[in-house]
Each structure stands twice: as C-alpha cells, then as structure tokens.
Amino acid sequence: MRIAIAGAGAMGGRFGDMLSHDNQEVILIDRWEANLKAINTRGLIVNVSGTEHVDQIVAVQPAQVDPSEHFDLVIMFTKAMQLDAMLTDIKPILHDDTMVLTLANGIGNVETIEKYVPKENIIAGVTTWSAGLDSAGYISYGGEGIVQMQAVETGKANQVDQIVEVMNSAGLNVTLTDDAIEAIWRKAALNAVLNPLCTLLNCNIGNLGKTTTFSAMMDEILAEFQQVADAMHVPFDVTKTRNLILAQLPDEANGTHYPSMHQDMLSKRPTEIDYLNGYVARQGESRHIPTMVNRLITQEIHAMEQLVQGNH
Numbered sequence: 001m002r003i004a005i006a007g008a009g010a011m012g013g014r015f016g017d018m019l020s021h022d023n024q025e026v027i028l029i030d031r032w033e034a035n036l037k038a039i040n041t042r043g044l045i046v047n048v049s050g051t052e053h054v055d056q057i058v059a060v061q062p063a064q065v066d067p068s069e070h071f072d073l074v075i076m077f078t079k080a081m082q083l084d085a086m087l088t089d090i091k092p093i094l095h096d097d098t099m100v101l102t103l104a105n106g107i108g109n110v111e112t113i114e115k116y117v118p119k120e121n122i123i124a125g126v127t128t129w130s131a132g133l134d135s136a137g138y139i140s141y142g143g144e145g146i147v148q149m150q151a152v153e154t155g156k157a158n159q160v161d162q163i164v165e166v167m168n169s170a171g172l173n174v175t176l177t178d179d180a181i182e183a184i185w186r187k188a189a190l191n192a193v194l195n196p197l198c199t200l201l202n203c204n205i206g207n208l209g210k211t212t213t214f215s216a217m218m219d220e221i222l223a224e225f226q227q228v229a230d231a232m233h234v235p236f237d238v239t240k241t242r243n244l245i246l247a248q249l250p251d252e253a254n255g256t257h258y259p260s261m262h263q264d265m266l267s268k269r270p271t272e273i274d275y276l277n278g279y280v281a282r283q284g285e286s287r288h289i290p291t292m293v294n295r296l297i298t299q300e301i302h303a304m305e306q307l308v309q310g311n312h
C-alpha cells in the first residue's frame with residue numbers, strides 16, 4: 001500500500017517506521033527542513049526501548065511531492081495547530097481515491113480535514129501508541145498501544161478494511177469503532193488529564209499515577225468533561241475514560257513516557273492545550289457551565305509556554 005505520512009515528528013516517525021518495516025511503501029512529508037535533511041542524509045534513527053536501528057525512509061517537503069502521485073492512504077500526524085497548513089500544502093495529492101486518516105490528539109481535527117476532503121474519504125481515530133522526538137531525524141519509542149478508528153461516512157468500506165489489514169499487519173493493533181466521536185472525546189480527556197499534569201509536575205505518566213492526589217485531580221478534570229459533553233450531546237462515559245487513563249500507567253503501557261505536551265514544552269514549542277482542556281473550558285463558558293479546573297490548567301500551561309519561550 002502506498003502511504004504518505006504528513007508530519008514526520010515522533011508519531012509520524014513511529015508509524016512510518018512500523019509500516020515501512022512491514023514492507024509498505026511509505027514516504028514522510030514535513031516542512032521542517034532540518035528533519036528532512038537528517039532523515040535523507042543518514043536515515044531516520046529509531047531508538048526502540050534502548051536499541052537503535054536506522055530506517056532508510058524517504059522524507060520530502062510538501063512541494064516536492066508530484067501532484068500526479070496517488071497514495072492509497074495519507075496519515076495526518078502534525079500537531080493540531082499545524083493541521084490546516086499541512087492540508088493546504090498537500091491538497092494536490094488528496095485525490096478521490098486517497099483515504100485520509102487522522103489520529104492526532106484534540107477535538108476539532110475532523111472538522112478541519114472536512115474542509116479539504118470528502119467525508120467518505122476521512123477516517124477519524126485515536127491512538128495510545130506513543131513516541132518521542134529526540135532531535136531532527138531521531139525518534140524513540142517503546143511500550144504498546146492501540147488504534148481505534150471509524151470512517152466519517154460509509155461508502156469506502158473496502159478501502160477502510162484494507163487499511164485496517166495493512167496497519168494490523170504492521171502491529172498497530174487497530175480496531176474499528178462505531179463511535180469515533182466518543183473515542184476522540186475519551187482520548188482528549190485522557191490527554192487533558194495526563195499531558196498538562198505531567199508537564200506542570202515535570203514527571204512521566206507512571207510517576208504521576210503514583211501520587212496520592214492523582215485520582216482526585218483526574219476526577220475534577222473529567223467531571224467538567226462530562227458536563228460539557230452532556231450539554232453538547234456527545235456520548236462520554238467517565239468510567240471508560242478513567243479506565244483508559246489508568247491503563248496507561250504501567251511501564252509496559254505508557255508509564256515511562258513523557259506525554260507529547262511535556263516534550264513540546266521542553267522543545268519550547270506551542271502545545272495543544274487549546275484543543276484539549278482549553279476546548280472544554282471554552283465550550284463550558286459559552287454554555288454557562290463551570291469549567292474552572294480546565295480553564296485554570298489551560299492558563300497555567302499558556303503561562304508556562306510564555307516563560308519557557310521567554311515571552312514574558
């Protein structure tokens with residue numbers, strides 16, 4: 001299967017590495033020139049639980065992709081705030097026979113893609129796989145994860161089934177769900193708990209889970225998600241969400257992982273807080289639903305962004 005991964009950072013690199021190792025035709029698309037140069041010069045260096053290998057995978061600028069090229073699948077793996085720009089850049093290769101999969105964190109990504117791609121060509125999903133971007137052309141990963149996804153509209157079932165088969169052959173643990181919106185909200189809530197708390201407390205997921213106040217902090221954040229989801233008529237099961245969060249704590253899951261938001265803060269790069277806690281805080285405020293916890297967390301992360309970036 002011909003696959004283009006738009007966004008060659010930590011997750012784009014991990015998925016590209018796993019798919020290319022399963023003999024799929026994969027290219028990485030990215031605008032970050034230093035990343036492209038490193039990958040095309042020496043290969044993508046991949047550190048898997050301490051053991052390195054080099055993946056000779058092609059990485060190109062969006063403008064370098066021949067518009068006549070047809071990819072069976074494009075996986076969007078930019079950060080949420082880069083998604084619109086990347087879609088504009090790669091629009092020439094978004095043909096009628098190209099499926100577009102989004103596994104990025106945050107709420108609102110599907111709506112952004114719908115501006116560029118017919119709904120029946122969009123597959124929306126979430127993933128608990130993790131990866132770190134150590135430097136340009138160098139990623140590290142470990143642990144296990146899952147992918148849950150669903151076509152936004154029916155009509156391309158055969159293509160979706162082929163994509164599930166290819167991704168599972170690469171070991172990506174993919175299942176189809178009948179409610180991607182619920183899965184996206186559940187993952188966003190997971191990220192709204194783990195990502196900012198690990199970033200503010202400077203700890204990995206496992207150590208956060210060992211604190212005596214973790215459970216109370218999780219429940220405060222999730223209670224506001226539940227109220228806003230109810231008001232927006234979005235199915236949200238706080239117990240399933242709690243269980244998914246707790247399942248990340250063991251080392252063999254994501255316990256040793258510093259969430260992507262922590263990595264962004266270390267790299268002095270913008271975080272996705274506005275697509276997580278910030279999204280729920282805004283939606284709550286517009287409906288006169290108290291969302292003080294998520295609003296304060298959002299403000300704290302933005303303040304931290306300004307401090308680490310020197311914009312204060």
Ligand SMILES: NC(=O)C1=CN([C@@H]2O[C@H](COP(=O)(O)OP(=O)(O)OC[C@H]3O[C@@H](n4cnc5c(N)ncnc54)[C@H](OP(=O)(O)O)[C@@H]3O)[C@@H](O)[C@H]2O)C=CC1
Nearest residue numbers: 007008009010011030031032077078104105130131133260
């Ligand atoms: N990391 C993780 O463990 C997980 C992440 N996710 C989600 O997946 C999506 C992608 O995340 P992730 O792969 O971690 O993101 P990364 O920040 O690692 O990479 C995404 C893109 O950011 C840009 N970028 C990264 N670093 C730099 C830099 N130093 N200078 C310039 N550009 C840079 C590149 O795009 P560009 O060329 O446009 O600059 C890159 O393709 C996000 O929505 C994230 O929340 C989901 C599950 C786990």
Ligand SMILES: CC(C)(CO)C(=O)C(=O)O
Nearest residue numbers: 128129130191194259260
């Ligand atoms: C790995 C995981 C699940 C932890 O929140 C994630 O989604 C991230 O790092 O952004």
